[in-house]
Amino acid sequence: DAMVIQNPRYQVTQFGKPVTLSCSQTLNHNVMYWYQQKSSQAPKLLFHYYDKDFNNEADTPDNFQSRRPNTSFCFLDIRSPGLGDAAMYLCATSTLAGLAGVDEQYFGPGTRLTVT
Amino acid sequence: AQSVTQLGSHVSVSEGALVLLRCNYSSSVPPYLFWYVQYPNQGLQLLLKYTSAATLVKGINGFEAEFKKSETSFHLTKPSAHMSDAAEYFCAVSEARGSTLGRLYFGRGTQLTVWP
Numbered sequence: 001d002a003m004v005i006q007n008p009r010y011q012v013t014q015f016g017k018p019v020t021l022s023c024s025q026t027l028n029h030n031v032m033y034w035y036q037q038k039s040s041q042a043p044k045l046l047f048h049y050y051d052k053d054f055n056n057e058a059d060t061p062d063n064f065q066s067r068r069p070n071t072s073f074c075f076l077d078i079r080s081p082g083l084g085d086a087a088m089y090l091c092a093t094s095t096l097a098g099l100a101g102v103d104e105q106y107f108g109p110g111t112r113l114t115v116t
Numbered sequence: 117a118q119s120v121t122q123l124g125s126h127v128s129v130s131e132g133a134l135v136l137l138r139c140n141y142s143s144s145v146p147p148y149l150f151w152y153v154q155y156p157n158q159g160l161q162l163l164l165k166y167t168s169a170a171t172l173v174k175g176i177n178g179f180e181a182e183f184k185k186s187e188t189s190f191h192l193t194k195p196s197a198h199m200s201d202a203a204e205y206f207c208a209v210s211e212a213r214g215s216t217l218g219r220l221y222f223g224r225g226t227q228l229t230v231w232p
Contacts, residue, residue: 094218
């Protein structure tokens with residue numbers, strides 16, 4: 001089945017130790033999104049890629065970076081995690097057909113990040 | 117600018133009772149509207165979407181929602197709640213065109229509890 005896969009599902013890292021979360025998709029979608037979701041809150045968009053074009057949200061801290069080496073994979077790098085970065089990180093994909101319309105976003109299961 | 121308001125952060129119903137989760141939106145252009153469900157430690161799953169076709173939209177698991185432009189609402193309903201419906205529900209709006217094409221704006225979520 002076509003899907004969005006996130007690895008690992010649970011990640012523990014130490015304060016200040018760089019960590020990378022990965023997302024892959026078999027849907028061949030041209031847009032990939034990274035969201036941060038803290039407990040009992042709505043997902044907050046960090047950035048997204050439209051093909052290779054990177055779009056950063058204005059309030060995303062510089063501590064968060066992303067890479068998209070090809071259509072299928074996208075990575076979220078947290079350079080120096082703080083305790084406040086503990087959250088669920090969700091990857092999503094969609095297709096944008098320009099003026100023809102907008103597809104819904106397909107979400108992965110998420111990676112729960114713990115910072116010790 | 118788009119925004120979503122979900123009235124009631126917590127809703128409790130008895131099994132078999134009507135489920136009504138409220139969502140109001142604001143959008144300067146024709147909206148696309150979505151309801152997503154999130155189970156604990158899972159990603160978001162699409163329940164249903166409105167994309168300017170029929171105003172009454174049927175989704176998975178017996179849920180449906182009605183788009184009412186005059187009320188700027190997109191409330192989610194289910195005639196008879198089941199224990200398995202207990203989850204967090206998010207309403208989201210997206211633009212049908214414009215510079216933020218495809219971007220989702222989420223409400224803060226409604227936690228649904230179903231009592232036996």
